[in-house]
Amino acid sequence: MRRRFVYVNLLVAPLSENRKIGGAACTYRPIGESGCGTCPSSCGIKDLCYAKMGVTRFTEIRSKDRMGDLEEIARFNRTLVRHHVSGDCFKEDRLDSPYVAMLIRFHEAHPEITGWLYTHNIRAWDEAGFTSDTIPDNLVVLASCDDAQDVEYAKLHGWRYARIVLSESAPDGKLEENEVYCPYDKQKDHGKLIDDIKVTCTRCRLCFGPHPFGIVFTMQFPGRFEQRAVQRTRAARSIALNVLA
Numbered sequence: 001m002r003r004r005f006v007y008v009n010l011l012v013a014p015l016s017e018n019r020k021i022g023g024a025a026c027t028y029r030p031i032g033e034s035g036c037g038t039c040p041s042s043c044g045i046k047d048l049c050y051a052k053m054g055v056t057r058f059t060e061i062r063s064k065d066r067m068g069d070l071e072e073i074a075r076f077n078r079t080l081v082r083h084h085v086s087g088d089c090f091k092e093d094r095l096d097s098p099y100v101a102m103l104i105r106f107h108e109a110h111p112e113i114t115g116w117l118y119t120h121n122i123r124a125w126d127e128a129g130f131t132s133d134t135i136p137d138n139l140v141v142l143a144s145c146d147d148a149q150d151v152e153y154a155k156l157h158g159w160r161y162a163r164i165v166l167s168e169s170a171p172d173g174k175l176e177e178n179e180v181y182c183p184y185d186k187q188k189d190h191g192k193l194i195d196d197i198k199v200t201c202t203r204c205r206l207c208f209g210p211h212p213f214g215i216v217f218t219m220q221f222p223g224r225f226e227q228r229a230v231q232r233t234r235a236a237r238s239i240a241l242n243v244l245a
């Protein structure tokens, strides 16, 4: 009999057809507030997290009292899963090691299923012993980076990474070596309407394809107030990192 991979605070949507992601299973977890939930308090964009908006917000709220079973993904013959479209791998601001171990066991048991996820505190993974060389090839972990220090850390420790810029024309919008723009975000950045963007993750596959590099996302914030909120969070975090270093 097949082992079940059930976890609390996890909503599994095996037949999801997310507009950006396309035909891949998706999971959702609660983001919580101020470091509660499954997100780390150090996340530099939590004030503007996309999971606090729109349809993702509704699903994120529903994930709070779910006990999701990852086996649903295999049952529906899905070969791709985007893990936690909302939320992350943390519990009370520490890496939720049992959850990460479950993800690893699931992908080891299902070599036919590729999963990918973004996590906002990759240092915690290394500290807990989940180093980049211990993750199976069919589970792709991208370090979500808030600043250049995060990017350097991810590169040094063998993690793929993702970073967000306000737009391609922003000061940090220039691509570094081995980086590529997310084609979906790039089209949005160039003013294309969401309904006219045909690329999806399941077609693009850059985030979980065979060649590791950095992915750059763009974010069109509604106004200066929101941009300043992000800059303030990043500055505070940078000071904290320098103090700790």
Ligand code: SF4
Residues within 6 Å of the ligand: 031, 038, 039, 040, 043, 044, 045, 046, 049, 050, 051, 085, 086, 087, 088, 120
């Ligand atoms: S870790 Fe991800 S899901 Fe959580 S608040 Fe930050 S951006 Fe949002």
Ligand code: SF4
Residues within 6 Å of the ligand: 020, 181, 182, 183, 184, 185, 199, 200, 201, 202, 204, 205, 206, 207, 208, 215
């Ligand atoms: S780079 Fe490709 S796979 Fe990654 S988020 Fe963008 S569209 Fe999806």
